[in-house]
Amino acid sequence: MTDEIKSKEPKPVNDIKSKVDRMTLKFPRPRLITIIANDNADGTFELIYAFHYNNQYTEVRYTVMADDELDSLSPYYAGAVNMEREIVDMMGLHFKGIEGGMLLTPEKGIVTPLRKPLKPKESKPSLPAPIPVQATENASEVKP
Amino acid sequence: MSRVSVIPFGPQHSSFLEPMNLKLSLEEEKVVGATINIGYNHRGMEYAMAQDYKRTVFLCERVCGICSYHHSSAYVQALENAFNVKVSDRANLIRTIMMECQRLTSHLLALGHTAEALGYENLFMQFFREREEIMMLVNRVSGNRVHYSMNTIGGLRKDVTYEQLKDIERTVDVMEPKFLELQKVIRTDSTFRKRTMGIGVLKRSDAESYCVVGPVGRGSGLPHDVRLTGFAGYGVDGMKFQPVYYEEGDVYARNMVRMDEVIQSVDLIRQALNLIRDEPFLNPVKGHPTAEGVGRVEAPRGELYYYVKAKGEVKLDRIKLRTPAFVNIPAIAAMIGGAQLADVAPIAVSVDPCICCCDR
Numbered sequence: 355m356t357d358e359i360k361s362k363e364p365k366p367v368n369d370i371k372s373k374v375d376r377m378t379l380k381f382p383r384p385r386l387i388t389i390i391a392n393d394n395a396d397g398t399f400e401l402i403y404a405f406h407y408n409n410q411y412t413e414v415r416y417t418v419m420a421d422d423e424l425d426s427l428s429p430y431y432a433g434a435v436n437m438e439r440e441i442v443d444m445m446g447l448h449f450k451g452i453e454g455g456m457l458l459t460p461e462k463g464i465v466t467p468l469r470k471p472l473k474p475k476e477s478k479p480s481l482p483a484p485i486p487v488q489a490t491e492n493a494s495e496v497k498p
Numbered sequence: 499m500s501r502v503s504v505i506p507f508g509p510q511h512s513s514f515l516e517p518m519n520l521k522l523s524l525e526e527e528k529v530v531g532a533t534i535n536i537g538y539n540h541r542g543m544e545y546a547m548a549q550d551y552k553r554t555v556f557l558c559e560r561v562c563g564i565c566s567y568h569h570s571s572a573y574v575q576a577l578e579n580a581f582n583v584k585v586s587d588r589a590n591l592i593r594t595i596m597m598e599c600q601r602l603t604s605h606l607l608a609l610g611h612t613a614e615a616l617g618y619e620n621l622f623m624q625f626f627r628e629r630e631e632i633m634m635l636v637n638r639v640s641g642n643r644v645h646y647s648m649n650t651i652g653g654l655r656k657d658v659t660y661e662q663l664k665d666i667e668r669t670v671d672v673m674e675p676k677f678l679e680l681q682k683v684i685r686t687d688s689t690f691r692k693r694t695m696g697i698g699v700l701k702r703s704d705a706e707s708y709c710v711v712g713p714v715g716r717g718s719g720l721p722h723d724v725r726l727t728g729f730a731g732y733g734v735d736g737m738k739f740q741p742v743y744y745e746e747g748d749v750y751a752r753n754m755v756r757m758d759e760v761i762q763s764v765d766l767i768r769q770a771l772n773l774i775r776d777e778p779f780l781n782p783v784k785g786h787p788t789a790e791g792v793g794r795v796e797a798p799r800g801e802l803y804y805y806v807k808a809k810g811e812v813k814l815d816r817i818k819l820r821t822p823a824f825v826n827i828p829a830i831a832a833m834i835g836g837a838q839l840a841d842v843a844p845i846a847v848s849v850d851p852c853i854c855c856c857d858r
Contacts, residue, residue: 365847370607383706385706385709385711385722387794387801387803387820388803388818388820390805390816391820392807392816393816394816402805404792404803404805406722406801407725411727411792411794430707431707431708431709431710432704432707432828433707433708433709433710433829434709434827434830435822435828436825436828437824437826444544456536456537456538457536457537458537459542464780464799467542467545468544468545
């Protein structure tokens with residue numbers, strides 16, 4: 355594949371609007387391919403904005419919390435509305451001014467089906483428990 | 499001030515092949531607003547596809563019956579990127595040939611469907627008659643008419659024989675004059691032109707805003723085509739490709755993009771047939787993938803995008819697919835503003851709305 359994946363490192367803040375503004379300064383406005391939400395199963399989500407920009411495939415990544423109110427790209431792209439509504443339905447994230455209910459009816463059916471159960475928090479390794487030694491009273495009677 | 503009435507258009511409607519609902523706001527016969535509701539066909543495919551990445555090669559073909567081979571091609575491309583495995587030119591060129599055959603069947607279906615929505619039953623039957631020949635051709639090559647099941651990670655499940663390649667060559671030679679005749683009909687027929695020209699215009703700025711892809715975007719002057727990136731066999735030395743695009747943005751332009759691409763597909767099949775050499779058709783992979791991968795192909799309706807995140811086991815961490823219909827269908831709202839009610843069906847059908855793809 356000739357395309358390359360850029361911007362692998364996730365960024366902590368969702369500044370996607372200003373990022374699109376900065377991208378538009380150099381070349382024509384990037385075409386939004388899709389928005390992907392990955393559940394990290396620790397209460398955080400990875401948001402991946404996939405663009406076709408300057409004849410190349412480009413990604414912008416953010417790590418967000420489950421209850422963050424995220425900036426919507428709908429003022430820039432009318433096509434982003436459905437992408438964000440799908441994330442609201444499937445992952446339960448919140449975008450400003452965007453409501454779910456496109457693919458699912460949350461009040462009647464399944465809610466956020468692509469969310470994963472939270473991973474158990476790693477505790478400090480403790481000393482191994484002593485192995486109980488059982489006296490074998492009739493050891494001599496054990497036959498192979 | 500005239501009264502605005504809201505009427506439902508679908509989900510069950512004679513002009514739609516699948517369930518989709520438009521809530522139309524009308525002032526007498528003029529459409530002044532529309533809301534599009536989808537989701538009637540949602541099957542939870544993304545969840546099901548993440549359960550076993552090997553079986554998903556077959557499952558992803560079931561997302562859509564019209565562009566099934568493109569789905570599996572995009573999926574295996576994403577996994578091949580995750581595995582970092584190289585596919586031979588022979589496998590890539592055979593994939594290209596089959597993708598172009600499926601583009602022929604899909605475009606002929608869309609054109610026939612448009613003719614039917616215009617009330618042009620005879621033209622509809624002519625398009626479907628030629629489409630049937632291509633369906634029988636892919637049946638002879640792959641053993642299936644709809645789900646070809648030819649792809650696997652690293653190449654193809656089985657090779658295509660010399661006789662089958664000759665069969666493809668013979669068939670496209672026979673079909674090309676028939677396609678040219680159909681092209682002449684929709685270029686010159688006054689009924690077709692009057693019903694489609696200047697109807698359902700999607701301006702270039704709206705096309706950019708709605709992120710539309712494929713013939714819908716190219717009909718509005720956006721010359722974007724993923725085939726330019728050289729995926730699969732399109733990047734093999736000797737393959738030449740230039741996207742077809744029109745500036746008008748109306749129903750006629752979108753259909754002419756499809757009709758011209760039918761002729762172009764014949765040319766691309768011939769180019770690929772001339773470049774095929776004797777090579778291994780499969781580069782098998784071992785183990786489970788542990789990386790991310792992206793697959794992008796130009797399906798008949800536009801760019802099809804697969805994202806795969808693997809975690810070193812059979813189950814995938816995440817799979818995401820963005821189908822062209824998912825971004826094209828919302829643009830109907832921008833096209834039908836100001837149109838007459840009688841034109842809503844041809845406008846909606848000119849997008850080639852695939853609800854199976856859209857809802858997944």
